[in-house]
Amino acid sequence: MAAVRVQSLAGSGVTSIPAEFVRPLHERPSAIGNDGPSDHRLPLIDLANLDVSGHLCEKTVSEIGSAAQQWGLFQIVNHGISEELIQRLQGVGKEFFEIPQEEKEKYANNAAAGVLEGYGTKLAHNIDGKLEWIDYFFHILWPPSKRDFKTWPNHPPTYREVNDEYGRAILGVVNKLLSALSISLGVQECALKEAVGGEDLEMEMKINYYPPCPQPELALGVEPHTDMSVLTLLVSNEVPGLQVHNNGRWVTVDYVPNAITVHIGDQLEVLSNGKYKSVLHRSLVSKDKVRMSWPIFCAPPVDKVIGPMKELINEDNPPLYNAKSYAEFKHRKINKLKQ
Numbered sequence: 001m002a003a004v005r006v007q008s009l010a011g012s013g014v015t016s017i018p019a020e021f022v023r024p025l026h027e028r029p030s031a032i033g034n035d036g037p038s039d040h041r042l043p044l045i046d047l048a049n050l051d052v053s054g055h056l057c058e059k060t061v062s063e064i065g066s067a068a069q070q071w072g073l074f075q076i077v078n079h080g081i082s083e084e085l086i087q088r089l090q091g092v093g094k095e096f097f098e099i100p101q102e103e104k105e106k107y108a109n110n111a112a113a114g115v116l117e118g119y120g121t122k123l124a125h126n127i128d129g130k131l132e133w134i135d136y137f138f139h140i141l142w143p144p145s146k147r148d149f150k151t152w153p154n155h156p157p158t159y160r161e162v163n164d165e166y167g168r169a170i171l172g173v174v175n176k177l178l179s180a181l182s183i184s185l186g187v188q189e190c191a192l193k194e195a196v197g198g199e200d201l202e203m204e205m206k207i208n209y210y211p212p213c214p215q216p217e218l219a220l221g222v223e224p225h226t227d228m229s230v231l232t233l234l235v236s237n238e239v240p241g242l243q244v245h246n247n248g249r250w251v252t253v254d255y256v257p258n259a260i261t262v263h264i265g266d267q268l269e270v271l272s273n274g275k276y277k278s279v280l281h282r283s284l285v286s287k288d289k290v291r292m293s294w295p296i297f298c299a300p301p302v303d304k305v306i307g308p309m310k311e312l313i314n315e316d317n318p319p320l321y322n323a324k325s326y327a328e329f330k331h332r333k334i335n336k337l338k339q
């Protein structure tokens with residue numbers, strides 16, 4: 001049976017949301033502790049001076065390191081990716097979601113069978129069977145040898161070239177961030193990149209499409225989670241919705257034009273032996289606007305064994321995490337098994 005798409009449901013003009021989308025009281029956006037004042041500004045880091053003639057600027061490195069420790073999430077500006085390229089990326093993603101439903105269904109994935117690439121809608125596999133107000137598109141972006149163009153949108157025709165260009169540009173930013181995060185840990189500049197597979201590092205593109213929701217106060221776009229990745233780099237359209245959990249409350253991430261939001265993922269928490277925090281985050285939906293976001297998940301190849309970096313372990317700092325292959329980590333996380 002074909003999945004019911006949230007975009008179709010929203011487009012059918014419903015004025016109340018089906019029961020599966022109604023979150024329990026404590027999860028709702030307005031629950032106590034969920035709507036605390038955003039008095040804390042999330043770190044916004046200017047990368048303009050990060051790399052001056054091959055030397056990483058100490059001040060910027062320390063800003064990145066502190067943000068990774070205290071928040072596990074930060075926004076970066078002057079990252080070197082043009083506004084024009086980000087707009088083109090968003091343009092082709094938006095165009096895909098605007099094609100007729102039956103055209104989109106030609107790309108349907110089969111998440112239940114483990115085929116994640118393609119067009120999808122989350123199936124309920126959380127304990128209370130709740131659904132999320134979101135459809136998505138997902139495909140491997142990097143390395144080029146792992147791309148399967150059959151799973152990429154053919155429409156619009158420029159989808160491939162724009163994503164290729166954006167992927168290459170993002171990889172440059174990822175490399176710089178991994179260098180800065182290594183230095184801030186006190187290990188060699190190339191240490192993290194090597195630990196996550198070097199040139200075999202993989203990047204996955206997800207396009208999140210959150211249709212307008214008649215009862216946004218009862219629903220969630222994406223429920224609270226941490227990303228399994230090393231790093232996630234995300235751009236969104238102008239509609240806010242992403243929230244991060246910090247000091248016992250949810251803090252909304254402001255929309256900053258042309259900024260990229262960087263999440264520390266589970267693999268970096270493990271590699272840093274807990275110094276960097278994999279950030280708990282979720283997203284809310286809007287009553288009358290479509291929200292879209294484009295996270296890129298940077299991950300090790302599945303056979304890469306990830307554990308706390310040896311340089312960080314000594315008598316006073318025992319390893320806090322077990323080493324295991326990324327495939328094993330994913331299996332445990334998806335099946336909610338102990339790591």
Ligand SMILES: O=C(O)CCC(=O)C(=O)O
Nearest residue numbers: 206208222242283293295
């Ligand atoms: O849409 C967002 O801002 C966040 C989405 C997210 O957390 C995810 O897709 O993993």
Ligand SMILES: [Fe+2]
Nearest residue numbers: 225226227281
């Ligand atoms: Fe996420």
